[in-house]
Amino acid sequence: MANFETVEVSTDLLIVGGGFSACGAATEASYWAKKNGLKVVMVDKAALDRSGAVAMGLSAINQYVGVKDGENTVEDYIRYVRQDLMGVSREDLVYNIARHVDSTVHLFEKWGLKIWKDEEGKYVHEGRWQIMINGESYKIIIAEAAKNALAEAGGELYERVFIVDPLMDGNRCVGAVGFSTRENKFYVFKAKAVVVGMGGAVHVFRPRSVGEGFGRSWYPPFNSGSSAYFTIRAGAEMTCQEVRFIPVRFKDAYGPVGAWFLLFKSRAISAEGGDYMVERVDELQNWAPYGLAKPIPANLRNYLGMLDVDAGLGPLYMETDEAIQKIAHEFKDDPKAFKRKMKELESEAWEDFLDMTISQAILWASLNVKPEEKHSEIAACEPYFIGSHSGASGAWVSGPEDMDTPYKWGYANMTTADGLFAVGDGSGASSHKFSSGSHTEGRIAGKAAIKYILEKGQEPTVDMARVEALKKEILTPMDLMVENKGKMTDPEINTAYIMPRQFLHRLQKIMDEYAGGVTAAFKTSKALLERGLELMSLLKEDAGKQAARDLHELTRAWENTQRMWIAESHIRSMLFREETRWPGYYFRADTPKMDDENWLCFVNCRWDPGTGEWEMMKKDIWNIPGV
C-alpha cells in the first residue's frame, strides 16, 4: 500500500466542508462550544478564503426577506419557494431558514460586507428577494468570521484535506476519513457529531465546454457530490435526488443573467427576435397552477426557451443593447447626461461579471462584445446538483424543533443517521437558500449539533479495522499505478487500470445520453434510464480500477466515484417519478405530463450499507396551515 502517514484527530463536533453553510455552522457552533467546553474541527478540501461556489465572489445576496422593513413576510418566502419548485418543498425547513436569514445578512454587513444602499439608507434590491453587494471578497469575509470564531473557541481548521467516507458506528456517524491533497497523509477524524456542508455536484453530466474548454462550468468545478456521497454512504435517507438545476446563462462562460433580467429588465429572445415568454405563454396552461402564477418557475422559463430551440429558432439572445438603451432613454434630451448614464450602465454590466464570473468578461472582451450595442447569446447549461439554489437534491433532514412539523425525529437538520447533520447543498427539499440561507442553515445545524452532543453525545467508537480497510481502498489508485504502469508503453493506456479523466468521460457520456443531458436536449424516458442504470452498474465495477500518479489524480479519482453515486441516485429517482414535473430541468418523454394525483410528493431514496440495495419511497408533502 502507498506509504501514507495516518493522522488521527479527535473532536466533539466535526464540520466537513468550508463553504457558506459550513462557515455558518463553524461560526455558530464555536460560540456554543466555547460556552460548554467543547471542541470544533472544520475540514475543507481547499483553502477556506476562496473555496466553494462563492470563491470568485457574488454580486448579490439572493435571500433577504426584509422583515424589519415590512418588505415581505416569512410566509411570502414559503409561497415563493413552493411556486418555484412546482409544489415540492419542505416548508418547515424553508420557514426555519427564512425566519433567521435577515439576521445572517445583518451579521455579514457587520463583518465588513458592503451592501448597496439607496439615498434613504435602504438596501438596493436587484429583485424582490435579492440585494446588491460589492461581493468580490464575499467569501473571504465570511471565512474570516468562521476562522475567528473557531480560534476563539480553541477549534481547529484543516485545509486541503479531501473528505471521502463517513465513519459509522451502526446508524451513528462518528467521524470521517480523507486524505491531504498536498502531503502523503491519511486523516481519521473521530467525532461525537458531524455536520456535512461539502456543496453540490458538477461535471456529472457532459458539459457544453469540452476539449480546450473542459472544466469550465456554471457551478464551481471543485464540488463533486461529496455531501451526497457522504450521506448516502452513511445510510441516510435522501430526497429530491431527481431535482437537478439547469441555469440559462450567457453562453460558454456561464456569466450571470440575474442583473440583466431583474435590474436592467432585459428580455430574452430567439434568433428571429421573438420573446418566447410572450409567444409561448399558452404552454404555461399545461403546468397549472404553477405555470399560471407569478413568478413563473425557473424551469418553466427555461422550458419555453428550449421549445424555441427545438423549433429551430436558436440561438437565444439576451437583449442587452435594448435594455441599456431603454434605461438611458429618459436622458435622451440631455446629451451629456445621456452619455454619462450610458457609461454608468456599461460599467455596471461589466462589473456584474467581474464580481463573480470574471471569465465571462474575458470572453466578451475576446469576442468584441459591446453589450450596449449588440445582444449576447444565452443557453441552457448542463445539469447541476445544487439544492441550495433552484435544485432541491440533498439529505432528508429533521425539521425545526419548535415547530409542529410531521418531519421531525430529533434535532434540526439531523439526517436519518444519528449525529449526522446536513446543510446547504447537502440538505434537500429546501431550495432558494442561496449564500445567505445556506449560512443560516449552517448556523441552525451548528447550534443543533452542539445541543445533540450535550444531550446525547458519546465518545465515538471507531472500528480501526474498518479505518484500515478504508485507507487501503482510498489509496488503491496509487497502488494500481505503481504495480502496473510498466506493463504497457503508454502510462495512460493500460488493461489493468483506467485513468480518472477517462472514467469521468464515461460517466458523463452515460448521464448525457441516457439521463437527459445537453445532447439529449434534456429529455429522457424509462427505457433510457433503465439502460443508463445498466451501463452505470458496469461503470461502478471499474470505479475501483481508477489509477493515480499523484495526489492530484487521487483527488480526481475520488471526485469521480462521488459523482458516480449522486448520478446513480439521480437516475433511480427520475425513474421512480413517473411524470414530468420540472420541464426545463428534465423531460420524461414517456410520461410527458405533470400528475398531481400520483406524484405531488417527495421522492426519497436510501442506500442500505448492510445489503447494498436501494429503496425508493414516496413521502407526503405538508403545507404549513394557512400559508
Ligand SMILES: Cc1cc2nc3c(=O)[nH]c(=O)nc-3n(C[C@H](O)[C@H](O)[C@H](O)COP(=O)(O)OP(=O)(O)OC[C@H]3O[C@@H](n4cnc5c(N)ncnc54)[C@H](O)[C@@H]3O)c2cc1C
Ligand atoms: C455560479 C453560482 C452563482 C451563484 N450566485 C449567487 C448569488 O448571486 N447570490 C447568492 O446569494 N447565492 C448565489 N449562489 C448560491 C450560493 O453560492 C450557494 O447557495 C452556497 O454557496 C451553498 O453553500 P454550501 O456550503 O452548500 O456550498 P459551497 O459554498 O459551494 O461550499 C462547499 C464547500 O465544500 C468543500 N468541499 C467540497 N468537497 C469536499 C470534500 N470532499 N472534502 C472537504 N471539503 C469539500 C468546498 O471546498 C467548499 O468549501 C450561486 C451559486 C453558483 C454556483
